[in-house]
Amino acid sequence: MCSSALHLRAPRGLTASSAQRVACPTLPPCLRLAPAGSVGRHGSAGVSCRARSKDQLRQSFDSEDELDKELATELNAVVDPDRLQKLAKHFELAWKINRPGRPQTCDCCQGRKEEECNWCHGTGYLMVGEQMFPSTPTHTNNCPVCKGKGYCKCERCRGTGFRANWLPTVENKLMP
Structure with missing residues (x-):
């Protein structure tokens, strides 16, 4: 499990080493922390970020989270094809x-x-x-x-x- 302070946020009253870690919502799913009992460094069940396909990564950035959906919608509105x-x-x-x-x-x-x-x-x-x-x-x-x-x-x-x-x-x- 990644123990970097950049990837973790601990709720009040809990330490960063606690089993109830909260993943940073701005990270893509492949970089988010797995639950306390899972195996692997960055992903769940031992699947690394490199093993995921490009389509899965693209999907994670485009539409998996609500924030990502809103950002994708904003960017599509701003992008000009004749730029x-x-x-x-x-x-x-x-x-x-x-x-x-x-x-x-x-x-x-x-x-x-x-x-x-x-x-x-x-x-x-x-x-x-x-x-x-x-x-x-x-x-x-x-x-x-x-x-x-x-x-x-x-x-x-x-x-x-x-x-x-x-x-x-x-x-x-x-x-x-």
């Missing part, structure tokens, strides 16, 4: 961010820093259908989005004309 793919994408992105280099010209505005207004289609005037919105002397018909200029800052490069190399493009999306 390795997400980690690979994350490391690829981190590598691209740390890689030195000049930024790329924006593929949307070709480096012009501005793009045609989608509201007025570059005219600068508010259009309703095929006709221009009628204006009065107190109210002009300038486009409310571009303020009559006909162009807006490029949304992809935010008016800089360049995009960082690590940012995903339309063809190559890194993150979902």
Whole structure:
């Protein structure tokens, strides 16, 4: 029988050498103490831990105790099957961010820093259908989005004309 203090807990009033030893609940069954009359070092009836099959050991860790069942349930809820793919994408992105280099010209505005207004289609005037919105002397018909200029800052490069190399493009999306 194992007499290590790590494997034993004695209830109040009993010594560790008493016949009524209590096994530690966190140990797997193959390492728990056998009853007082049993033979063997760690297991019952002389069966060592090495003699037990892998399936029996796996079962002991997964579902034998209530604590093991709860832990197995928690771990199954936390485990993500796509974890390795997400980690690979994350490391690829981190590598691209740390890689030195000049930024790329924006593929949307070709480096012009501005793009045609989608509201007025570059005219600068508010259009309703095929006709221009009628204006009065107190109210002009300038486009409310571009303020009559006909162009807006490029949304992809935010008016800089360049995009960082690590940012995903339309063809190559890194993150979902």
